[in-house]
Amino acid sequence: MQGIWTTERIREAEGKLFAVTPDGELMRRASFGLATHLAGFLAERTGGVAGRRVVLLVGSGDNGGDALWAGAFLRRRSVAVTAVLLKPEKAHARGLAALRKAGGRVVSVEDSPQWIDKADVVVDGIVGISGKGPLRPDAAELIKHVRAPIVAVDLPSGVDPDTGAVDGPYVTATLTVTFGAPKPVHALAPQQCGDIVLVDIGLRPELGEPDLHRLELTDLADLWPIPGAGDDKYTQGVVGIAAGSATYPGAAVLASGSAVHATAGMVRYAGPAADVVRGRWPEIVATGSITDAGRVQAWVVGPGIGTGSEGREVLRHILGQGVPVCADADATTIIAQHPDVLDARDPDTPLVLTPHAGEYERLMGARPGADRVKAARDAAKKYSAVVLLKGHCTVIAAPDGRVAVNTPRGSWLATAGSGDVLTGLIGSLLAAGLDPWLAAAAGAQVHSLAGALAADGVPTSASGLVDAIPGALKLVRDTAGDSGVEVIELPVN
Ligand SMILES: NC(=O)C1=CN([C@@H]2O[C@H](COP(=O)(O)OP(=O)(O)OC[C@H]3O[C@@H](n4cnc5c(N)ncnc54)[C@H](OP(=O)(O)O)[C@@H]3O)[C@@H](O)[C@H]2O)[C@@H](O)CC1
Numbered sequence: 001m002q003g004i005w006t007t008e009r010i011r012e013a014e015g016k017l018f019a020v021t022p023d024g025e026l027m028r029r030a031s032f033g034l035a036t037h038l039a040g041f042l043a044e045r046t047g048g049v050a051g052r053r054v055v056l057l058v059g060s061g062d063n064g065g066d067a068l069w070a071g072a073f074l075r076r077r078s079v080a081v082t083a084v085l086l087k088p089e090k091a092h093a094r095g096l097a098a099l100r101k102a103g104g105r106v107v108s109v110e111d112s113p114q115w116i117d118k119a120d121v122v123v124d125g126i127v128g129i130s131g132k133g134p135l136r137p138d139a140a141e142l143i144k145h146v147r148a149p150i151v152a153v154d155l156p157s158g159v160d161p162d163t164g165a166v167d168g169p170y171v172t173a174t175l176t177v178t179f180g181a182p183k184p185v186h187a188l189a190p191q192q193c194g195d196i197v198l199v200d201i202g203l204r205p206e207l208g209e210p211d212l213h214r215l216e217l218t219d220l221a222d223l224w225p226i227p228g229a230g231d232d233k234y235t236q237g238v239v240g241i242a243a244g245s246a247t248y249p250g251a252a253v254l255a256s257g258s259a260v261h262a263t264a265g266m267v268r269y270a271g272p273a274a275d276v277v278r279g280r281w282p283e284i285v286a287t288g289s290i291t292d293a294g295r296v297q298a299w300v301v302g303p304g305i306g307t308g309s310e311g312r313e314v315l316r317h318i319l320g321q322g323v324p325v326c327a328d329a330d331a332t333t334i335i336a337q338h339p340d341v342l343d344a345r346d347p348d349t350p351l352v353l354t355p356h357a358g359e360y361e362r363l364m365g366a367r368p369g370a371d372r373v374k375a376a377r378d379a380a381k382k383y384s385a386v387v388l389l390k391g392h393c394t395v396i397a398a399p400d401g402r403v404a405v406n407t408p409r410g411s412w413l414a415t416a417g418s419g420d421v422l423t424g425l426i427g428s429l430l431a432a433g434l435d436p437w438l439a440a441a442a443g444a445q446v447h448s449l450a451g452a453l454a455a456d457g458v459p460t461s462a463s464g465l466v467d468a469i470p471g472a473l474k475l476v477r478d479t480a481g482d483s484g485v486e487v488i489e490l491p492v493n
């Protein structure tokens, strides 16, 4: 699992490391790594390094210092380096002296457009982890005219380092070179960061437990249930699906199909769309009523069940079964409007809620706001449930404070019925006995992998997502070295 640390934790760790490291050493490590990646970027983009033109946008702190020192290192490789000082009186003094000594040019904001126009790469050293709010007007004006690709130092300026939120002008980078450890912005603002590389400056031993987590493909491969020699359809977990209606059977078909593909366990369906579900997925045991559904190890409830009294009774019945529940869509709205349905639940029974921003508002009385990690944590605590907050980046919080972030590849999941597919995946993993936080995080990640595979550069549908689940799981297992098949590069946009 990849760890992610908030800027407060990064600063604490940096403080400890500073105390035992020679003066300037950390910035030297950071800026040397930055220069190396800049040279690689130039070579890849322009076919060479010497004689290429790099413009540094330099703010008033150490982020600008990193840029200036990297500029000095690039001069050794005969790169033409021009630094634009946004606040000359506050520019990092030693970095500036080093760049000047190495033959770098230093220009004012007013004189900078002619250099920016001719740049092969522009380096964003405007602001780093001490950044607050959007780009200020002078920097925003410069960024507006940049045509060259931008490499961000540590993070794209104008994007909040801890929430990834933007509230005005910001930098959109092609590459972000970060130092020491990933910060929340890197997981929560992928569109602004572009590709991300990490330069090791020796911080890791000082960091302690991460604040946020990101599942890696190897984690998925380790935790995804695969039948063993002694398994049968029951031992791998039976998931029950209560979704859809006679008029709108789509949600039932999608959630059920997703569960069929997710694991080798059995799927039961209970509800008014039984005939349609049986017709589409003959392997499903379908019945018209929740009360004669048979035994399951976890329930999926909500998509398309309506928010009236019938839906309410279905939800109440399921919450009282003493097995893990993934409550989605209409079930979320019912819980928000009739919180007493939760009285049917034994508080120790795992519950996963999967709200989008509107459903979150119903549950919590306010929109998630800029700090989506805090928003998910608050809801998880309030409902003693795992809360998967949907958005471009999905945030998954457990009541004990653990948070995972799923950073998708592209925006292909924004399609009707996509949530029904996700809930089917999570339900299957709950039935297989996974920790509910891991089940939700793993479900979200395979969901987005399936999205990227299904889309392959063009929009996809929820049915396409269901069909792509086996391919996504194969990719996961192949990546973990199970079959020795080479890893495929996924399309990003
Ligand atoms: N510490 C270490 O060990 C290492 C640190 N390293 C590097 O240092 C970076 C952190 O440096 P830092 O703390 O000096 O602050 P930094 O982010 O450059 O901001 C400077 C000033 O900018 C201002 N400002 C704020 N918001 C703004 C905005 N929206 N738009 C414009 N300006 C804005 C605000 O000053 P103000 O103008 O408000 O007085 C703020 O104080 C870190 O990201 C990494 O790159 C590496 O070298 C590795 C070792």
Ligand SMILES: [K+]
Pocket (backbone or CB within 6 Å): 063, 124, 125, 126, 127, 128, 152, 153, 154, 155, 156, 157
């Ligand atoms: K920056």
